[in-house]
Amino acid sequence: MTTVASRPSTPDGVGGQSRSPLVRLRRRRVVAVLGLLVLLGLCCLASVAVGAKAISPGAVWDALIAPTGTEDDIIVRSLRVPRTVLGVLAGLALGVAGALMQGHTRNPLAEPGILGVNAGAALAVVLAIYVLGVESLTGYVWFAFAGALLASIAVFSIGSGGRGGPTPVTLALAGTALTYLLLALTHAVVLSDLATLDAYRFWSVGSLAGRDAGISVQVVWFIAAGTLLAFASAPGLNALALGDDVARSLGQSVRLIRATGIVAITLLAGGAVAACGPIVFVGLVVPHVARALTGPDYRWLLPCAGLLGAILMLVADVTGRVVMSPGELPVGIVLAFIGAPFFIALVRRRRLVSL
Secondary structure, eight states: OOOOOOOOOSTTSHHHHHHHHHHHHHHHHHHHHHHHHHHHHHHHHHHHHOSSSOOOHHHHHHHHHSOOSOHHHHIIIIIIHHHHHHHHHHHHHHHHHHHHHHHHHTOTTOOGGGGTHHHHHHHHHHHHHHHHOOOSHHHHHHHHHHHHHHHHHHHHHHHTOSTTOSOHHHHHHHHHHHHHHHHHHHHHHHHHOHHHHHHHHHHHTOOSTTOOHHHHHHHHHHHHHHHHHHHHTHHHHHHHTTOHHHHHHTTOOHHHHHHHHHHHHHHHHHHHHHHHOOOOSHHHHHHHHHHHHHOSOHHHHHHHHHHHHHHHHHHHHHHHHHHTTTSOOOHHHHHHHHHHHHHHHHHHHSOOOOO
């Protein structure tokens, strides 16, 4: 008599037990992404409606769909919508760049500025003001981005000079050394000229105020390209997280993965810094929150980090408008007040994930 072996089809069977955790993890990731999208939509609505002059959701809808030239229409369409769009772009860019930076350096305390992005942008802006007399924000954008790009190229070149090529340690050391050098040069220029110092302080505080739609148009292409490169490099970054030797054994080019990551970080962080000034904290803590939601898989971690970065940027911007109404606090200062206690609580309540 022959018997037919049957494979367990219930969750209690061996097959079910092996698949169930993966199904739960995938479901949790999908729910996290959808939840963050909904939360981002609510933050966008709050960013458009809340400020020194509160505007009802109905008036916001009318201003967007059928404007009639009222004061509310002008505020929504000319001031708050461009500001909200820029906040989403900058927050998304910094969140993704922070996740990439921590992955490539395997340092849980790394953030985009460690590659010299902020310092390079700052020196370029100062030189543009001091030497060329550039006074507009639209003029700062191109110089800031060029400075960020050149600084990142220099860091990658220096970090790749060793026998083992670019490694997390050499990149971090090269970035730190170059950052201090560029900051010293920046301070030397601003301390020698009062007019340059005044103009530089307005840019360096980190803010979404005073930026029109033209700023977003200038940087959106860089941020979009950096985002695509980041998502394309996610599988390679997963392999790199297992170690360089393991990544090579899996057929991955470590040098190509790192070069792609550096380019993506430069495009993302350079675009955000050029548009809004050097904004800290977003790229530092957001990846840890995203990792808690999705796990270490960069295919899910990067989108969640981008969404969380955009949400945090808008929340900080709205908070700055409310607490100092009818004036406002720049978003960079609000993020410092929010970020420091949050990061301390994060370190105390749970161990930082080993990268």
